[in-house]
Amino acid sequence: xxxxxxxxxxxxxxxxxxxxxxxxxxxxxxxxxxxxxxxxxxxxxxxxxxxxxxxxxxxxxxxxxxxxxxxxxxxxxxxxxxxxxxxxxxxxxxxxxxxxxxxxxxxxxxxxxxxxxxxxxxxxxxxxxxxxxxxxxxxxxxxxxxxxxxxxxxxxxxxxxxxxxxxxxxxxxxxxxxxxxxxxxxxxxxxxxxxxxxxxxxxxxxxxxxxxxxxxxxxxxxxxxxxxxxxxxxxxxxxxxxxxxxxxxxxxxxxxxxxxxxxxxxxxxxxxxxxxxxxxxxxxxxxxxxxxxxxxxxxxxxxxxxxxxxxxxxxxxxxxxxxxxxxxxxxxxxxxxxxxxxxxxxxxxxxxxxxxxxxxxxxxxxxxxxxxxx
Amino acid sequence: xxxxxxxxxxxxxxxxxxxxxxxxxxxxxxxxxxxxxxxxxxxxxxxxxxxxxxxxxxxxxxxxxxxxxxxxxxxxxxxxxxxxxxxxxxxxxxxxxxxxxxxxxxxxxxxxxxxxxxxxxxxxxxxxxxxxxxxxxxxxxxxxxxxxxxxxxxxxxxxxxxxxxxxxxxxxxxxxxxxxxxxxxxxxxxxxxxxxxxxxxxxxxxxxxxxxxxxxxxxxxxxxxxxxxxxxxxxxxxxxxxxxxxxxxxxxxxxxxxxxxxxxxxxxxxxxxxxxxxxxxxxxxxxxxxxxxxxxxxxxxxxxxxxxxxxxxxxxxxxxxxxxxxxxxxxxxxxxxxxxxxxxxxxxxxxxxxxxxxxxxxxxxxxxxxxxxx
Numbered sequence: 001x002x003x004x005x006x007x008x009x010x011x012x013x014x015x016x017x018x019x020x021x022x023x024x025x026x027x028x029x030x031x032x033x034x035x036x037x038x039x040x041x042x043x044x045x046x047x048x049x050x051x052x053x054x055x056x057x058x059x060x061x062x063x064x065x066x067x068x069x070x071x072x073x074x075x076x077x078x079x080x081x082x083x084x085x086x087x088x089x090x091x092x093x094x095x096x097x098x099x100x101x102x103x104x105x106x107x108x109x110x111x112x113x114x115x116x117x118x119x120x121x122x123x124x125x126x127x128x129x130x131x132x133x134x135x136x137x138x139x140x141x142x143x144x145x146x147x148x149x150x151x152x153x154x155x156x157x158x159x160x161x162x163x164x165x166x167x168x169x170x171x172x173x174x175x176x177x178x179x180x181x182x183x184x185x186x187x188x189x190x191x192x193x194x195x196x197x198x199x200x201x202x203x204x205x206x207x208x209x210x211x212x213x214x215x216x217x218x219x220x221x222x223x224x225x226x227x228x229x230x231x232x233x234x235x236x237x238x239x240x241x242x243x244x245x246x247x248x249x250x251x252x253x254x255x256x257x258x259x260x261x262x263x264x265x266x267x268x269x270x271x272x273x274x275x276x277x278x279x280x281x282x283x284x285x286x287x288x289x290x291x292x293x294x295x296x297x298x299x300x301x302x303x304x305x306x307x308x309x310x311x312x313x314x315x316x317x318x319x320x321x322x323x324x325x326x327x328x329x330x331x332x333x334x335x336x337x338x339x340x341x342x343x344x345x346x347x348x349x350x351x352x353x354x355x356x357x358x359x360x361x362x363x364x365x366x367x368x369x370x371x372x373x374x
Numbered sequence: 375x376x377x378x379x380x381x382x383x384x385x386x387x388x389x390x391x392x393x394x395x396x397x398x399x400x401x402x403x404x405x406x407x408x409x410x411x412x413x414x415x416x417x418x419x420x421x422x423x424x425x426x427x428x429x430x431x432x433x434x435x436x437x438x439x440x441x442x443x444x445x446x447x448x449x450x451x452x453x454x455x456x457x458x459x460x461x462x463x464x465x466x467x468x469x470x471x472x473x474x475x476x477x478x479x480x481x482x483x484x485x486x487x488x489x490x491x492x493x494x495x496x497x498x499x500x501x502x503x504x505x506x507x508x509x510x511x512x513x514x515x516x517x518x519x520x521x522x523x524x525x526x527x528x529x530x531x532x533x534x535x536x537x538x539x540x541x542x543x544x545x546x547x548x549x550x551x552x553x554x555x556x557x558x559x560x561x562x563x564x565x566x567x568x569x570x571x572x573x574x575x576x577x578x579x580x581x582x583x584x585x586x587x588x589x590x591x592x593x594x595x596x597x598x599x600x601x602x603x604x605x606x607x608x609x610x611x612x613x614x615x616x617x618x619x620x621x622x623x624x625x626x627x628x629x630x631x632x633x634x635x636x637x638x639x640x641x642x643x644x645x646x647x648x649x650x651x652x653x654x655x656x657x658x659x660x661x662x663x664x665x666x667x668x669x670x671x672x673x674x675x676x677x678x679x680x681x682x683x684x685x686x687x688x689x690x691x692x693x694x695x696x697x698x699x700x701x702x703x704x705x706x707x708x709x710x711x712x713x714x715x716x717x718x719x720x721x722x723x724x725x726x727x728x729x730x731x732x733x734x735x736x737x738x739x740x741x742x743x744x745x746x747x748x
Binding site for chain 2: 090092093094095097123124125126127129152164165166167168169170172178180182190192194198199215217218220223224242243244245246248249250252253254255256257259260262263264267268269270273274275295297299300301306309310313316317320321322323324325326328329330331332
């Protein structure tokens with residue numbers, strides 16, 4: 001674990017031979033233009049672009065603009081609707097069920113978040129579940145949006161099956177992430193954003209791209225044995241739940257957490273669940289489900305008191321004696337925060353192949369490609 | 375993983391040379407009498423006894439009647455108050471903050487759960503956080519109590535530091551469990567009840583008692599290296615977070631989950647947090663914090679539809695091709711459920727040393743020891 005100097009830390013490496021750097025604003029604007037050209041309303045196009053670029057800024061490239069192609073394909077194929085009729089199916093003072101009508105996951109989630117925050121302002125806590133949605137990007141984007149309103153934000157989603165459940169041979173559940181965000185007195189805020197599998201699929205994709213073996217314990221092959229081959233893991237095998245294979249190191253806990261996320265995002269919302277959640281471009285509607293919660297901190301204690309307590313907690317953890325293998329103790333979201341600060345200044349690295357892909361997409365849909373490398 | 379025949383499964387072995395079996399009702403009644411004798415009101419004594427015996431029934435002996443001595447010592451030392459003034463500090467339609475006034479964690483939690491369910495009946499979702507409490511037993515007892523009201527129940531608590539946070543050498547956070555329970559059409563219901571550490575401390579205690587080595591990956595010694603010695607793990611070392619040592623297999627995720635539990639149970643409630651949470655018998659008030667949530671399923675969809683959806687999910691997972699190392703696929707809470715069914719018939723196993731301990735306690739406090747082995 002390397003020490004970092006504030007402002008020059010990036011959680012994922014971006015060597016100049018593989019990446020170009022571009023301004024975040026330019027990238028966001030271009031991606032937004034692509035969505036607008038495909039018929040997506042301005043506001044929805046903006047939040048989707050912002051969500052993708054935010055992932056790149058935070059060093060979660062797997063959920064960044066490299067997914068643009070998938071979204072564009074979904075819009076073209078009709079499995080993602082550009083102008084969905086997003087509607088509230090049920091609601092009360094402190095909850096709502098939203099039907100996303102197969103819209104972009106980000107367009108639907110933005111609507112859900114807005115509603116959750118409005119309700120929590122009046123009812124102190126609010127829960128919004130969503131059905132008939134699509135991939136919503138990084139979970140932490142949505143919890144952060146709630147946190148920016150001085151609330152505790154919770155965000156979960158189910159996703160297409162890539163992960164084995166303890167005891168199954170095949171992939172049956174998604175990487176089903178959990179995110180919770182809470183404000184502190186000084187940056188970085190607390191932003192936990194984690195797949196309930198050992199790793200998200202994007203991390204394995206990075207190893208595949210580099211032709212590197214994956215660590216033992218991340219995935220199994222079709223025979224159920226641990227595989228070090230990223231291609232096997234992604235194509236025929238399965239990612240393992242947090243805690244790994246079997247129960248000795250807690251694989252059943254990762255499986256249980258994944259089930260919990262799906263129970264709240266999929267079962268309770270009326271969305272698809274488990275193996276029924278489909279890919280963005282598929283023969284069936286993806287019908288992804290989300291879960292959001294907003295907790296109005298002021299209801300529980302004065303906001304600044306909460307922030308101070310959380311900040312003290314962070315300082316306490318950071319001040320304790322370090323393990324000999326570590327010279328830095330990280331708080332959830334801190335690496336991403338530092339990465340974002342760095343990339344806002346140095347530019348967002350875009351993998352050269354992705355840069356070309358975006359250029360091609362612009363050509364196809366008829367958007368001027370004006371993305372200048374820095 | 376052994377196959378089980380319904381009704382004769384126990385998740386933890388109880389060989390007759392080490393254990394006696396007693397009727398659950400007898401055990402509950404005796405334990406209740408001990409609390410009453412120590413000044414605890416009848417109702418509070420009952421729920422505390424029920425909570426401890428339920429842990430034994432579910433095969434979580436570490437949280438069962440072997441903790442009676444600790445509770446009795448707390449009551450005698452005054453760090454646990456027999457007749458606390460449990461009060462609502464703040465509340466709204468869908469939330470409350472409770473001050474437990476150093477009462478038994480179970481007495482305080484029973485009050486909190488009752489309030490959460492009442493509020494959720496009217497407001498559809500309710501969240502109750504608790505400060506100034508004590509050890510509340512198994513997390514799953516409380517989520518189950520909410521579930522019995524046809525709601526989704528969530529229960530979390532912080533606990534005294536036993537676990538290293540990723541990058542720290544020493545124990546700094548608790549095993550901070552998460553539990554969520556939801557009803558199904560047919561038993562067993564879904565009851566996830568898990569420490570956010572690789573294992574709860576009780577599991578290591580079992581290895582110590584048997585003089586067995588613990589699996590590599592559960593704990594580190596005072597030098598930060600993996601230890602197989604349960605004594606070292608419990609005394610000088612630290613239990614590892616779910617995901618293990620370092621970040622490769624997701625230790626930072628377990629640490630993040632533990633932090634999340636403490637953020638909601640400790641920071642938001644005004645209780646102690648992290649290393650400040652004390653043992654039941656200590657020089658400072660334990661000031662344990664809890665978090666409870668009740669979700670009224672009927673607000674989201676007809677209850678039976680939810681139960682059917684969840685039951686279908688369970689059936690789907692169980693019907694998928696099994697990993698060659700498994701001949702059974704378990705659902706969260708299923709092992710405990712089967713264990714309880716078995717023990718309600720065969721009797722609750724009580725470790726002989728614990729049986730004697732309870733006998734001694736009865737002698738000390740002046741309660742007739744009428745616990746007949748079956």
